[in-house]
Structures are given as structure tokens and as C-alpha cells.
Amino acid sequence: MYAFDVIGEITFSKRFGFLETGQDINDMMHHTANFMTYTGTIGQVPNLDWYFRIKNPILHVLRPTSNILSFTLKQIQEHEKSPEKNSRDLLSRFIEARQKYPDIVDDDLLHDYTNTNVAGGSDTTAIMLRTLVFNITTRKQVLDKVVAEISTVMKARPKDTDPDTPITWAEGLSMTYYQACLKEAMRYHPPTAQILPRVVPQGGVELCGVYLPAGTNVGCNAWTVHRDKQLYGEDADEFRPERWLEVSSEQAKKMEALLFTFGAGKRACVGKNIALLEMTKFVPEFFRRFEVRVVDAGRYRITSSWLAVQSGLDVYLTLRDPAALVAEV
Numbered sequence: 001m002y003a004f005d006v007i008g009e010i011t012f013s014k015r016f017g018f019l020e021t022g023q024d025i026n027d028m029m030h031h032t033a034n035f036m037t038y039t040g041t042i043g044q045v046p047n048l049d050w051y052f053r054i055k056n057p058i059l060h061v062l063r064p065t066s067n068i069l070s071f072t073l074k075q076i077q078e079h080e081k082s083p084e085k086n087s088r089d090l091l092s093r094f095i096e097a098r099q100k101y102p103d104i105v106d107d108d109l110l111h112d113y114t115n116t117n118v119a120g121g122s123d124t125t126a127i128m129l130r131t132l133v134f135n136i137t138t139r140k141q142v143l144d145k146v147v148a149e150i151s152t153v154m155k156a157r158p159k160d161t162d163p164d165t166p167i168t169w170a171e172g173l174s175m176t177y178y179q180a181c182l183k184e185a186m187r188y189h190p191p192t193a194q195i196l197p198r199v200v201p202q203g204g205v206e207l208c209g210v211y212l213p214a215g216t217n218v219g220c221n222a223w224t225v226h227r228d229k230q231l232y233g234e235d236a237d238e239f240r241p242e243r244w245l246e247v248s249s250e251q252a253k254k255m256e257a258l259l260f261t262f263g264a265g266k267r268a269c270v271g272k273n274i275a276l277l278e279m280t281k282f283v284p285e286f287f288r289r290f291e292v293r294v295v296d297a298g299r300y301r302i303t304s305s306w307l308a309v310q311s312g313l314d315v316y317l318t319l320r321d322p323a324a325l326v327a328e329v
């Protein structure tokens, strides 16, 4: 709900309202999840999409993303009625691009930009947040170190700071151990479960000694890259944030550069920095506000389609006294 509402705020200056209501309004999240499952399967034989969705008039009407689509269409219409509002959101920039480059950006592309943002930036970020919360909470030593670091940050604040001030970007970045947890989470459980494809351009390419002609589909899967023992060590199958702190800073940079969580090259994720901002601020703030205990780690399941989505992450939350972390030794 948080991840969706943030995307709403960034894209349209308007939350979907999930956090306020605690409800999956109009089943928008449910439909997006279904669409990801559809994409994961049908995306393997993309021509089928033409028959199932695009060309088929009945199924076209039942498009699984329709609720998100109607929400975004409504936001575009509202924006066009009063363009002076919300001038810093992404929708305003997309509309600006349509005015500036009418030959490239038509109405369809404007809708695509907006919907891709919502679909691409919500579930992915939510998966990362769950990965962080589950893997930190179920490892006491890791959790203790993260909480100790939050406490250090709180103690370093000027005495008159309002205790409700959320953890800032700079504070989140200064938490070296938590940043190692973040990199480890991006390595251990990249949200995209499938190969990110590319098409070999004119002239072909030689990859690992094999010549591939133009038009060949090639790609990598983040899960296989990230579990490579030559890159990340013999214990690459384990969640161990310390691996990022034990190596030289040069080696850590190399390991980070090889992370494939956000893809690579020209089509790499455009929302990477927004996602890093969310993860850097949200998770420490969550652990600052609550003592978190997983109800039953055995219930945690990962189901893969286009995305590797978790279920069963139920937790007990106990509100922390904001002063407690400052007082803790």
C-alpha cells in the first residue's frame, strides 16, 4: 500500500488512498498482481498477447489492469482541466513532453508512460520492502545491528529535533550496516523473476565465444547472476549483509556494479533512485517506530511469474516509545 501510494504521489501528486483506507481500493493492487502473472506467462510467447488481449474485443474490455488504467485516465483528464496545479509531478513532465515532442509522444504513449510507472514502480518496491523486513527481522543479529544504528542516528540529532521527524535520506545513507542490508536484499531477492530480454542488433554479436545473428533474443536473469559464487562468494545462497563490509571498497563497488536488480544499459530502470530513496527511508523508519516480530517464518512463500512475489509475511507490531532509542545504551 505504501509503495503504491508513493507512486501515486510522485506521478499524479495524488495517493491512491490505500494507506488511508487500509483497503485495496477498486482491487487495483489485485489487478496489477494478476497482470504481472499474465505477463510472466504470456510474455514467454508474446504473440499470444495479441490474441488474448489486444485483438480480442471481449477480453480487451476485461483488461486486467483496467482499474489502474481508469484511475490514470482520470488523473490525466483532471490535470488537463487545471494544469497550473501539481507542476512538479511526473504526469506534468509527461504532458510537457507531449507538447514539446508531438511527433513522438502521442496520447497512447502518455498513457503508457503513466501506467508503466504505476505498474513498474509499485509491486517491485513492495517486494524489496518485504525482502528487507523479512530477512532483517528473522535474523536477530542483523536486526540488533540495524536497531543499534538507528539509535546512533537518533542520538546524533540536535536535542530540539521533533521526535516525529522521519529518518532523512542523509541519515539513512549514513547507516553503513543498513545500506549493506539493502544491497544484500537487492542481491538476494531481485523482484524481477524472469530474463530481461534484448534483441541482437544489426551485424550480430559474439557472446562467450558463440556468434549470434541479428534478431536473436538474448538476456540475463538477475537471480542467476546474483547467486553466482564467483561474483558473490561461496555463501551466495545465504542472506548475509556482512559480505558487503568484509571486502575492500573496490571489490564492494565491483559487486554493486554487477547487481542486476534494476537491469542494465539503455533500458535500465528509470525509477532506481526513487526506489533507493524509498528503501533507504522507509525501512529504518519502520524499525524505529515498531518492534517487529514475524508470526511464522514458515508461512513465507515466494511465487514467481514476471515478479517473484512473497506471501505469508504476517508480523506482530509493537509501537516503540520514540524516546527509547535515544535512551538505549
Ligand code: HEM
Binding pocket: 010, 116, 117, 120, 121, 122, 124, 125, 128, 190, 191, 192, 196, 197, 260, 261, 262, 263, 264, 265, 266, 267, 268, 269, 270, 271, 272, 274, 275
Ligand atoms: C525496487 C524497485 C524497482 C525495481 C527492482 C525495478 C526494476 C526494473 C527493471 C528490472 C526494469 C527493466 C530494466 C531492463 O530491462 O534492463 C525496470 C524498468 C522500468 N522501471 Fe523499474 N524498478 C523498480 C522501481 C521503479 C520505480 C519506483 C519506478 C517509477 C518511479 C520504475 C519505473 C520503471 C520504468 C518506467 C521502466 C521502463 C524503462 C524503459 O523501458 O526504458 N521502477 N525496472
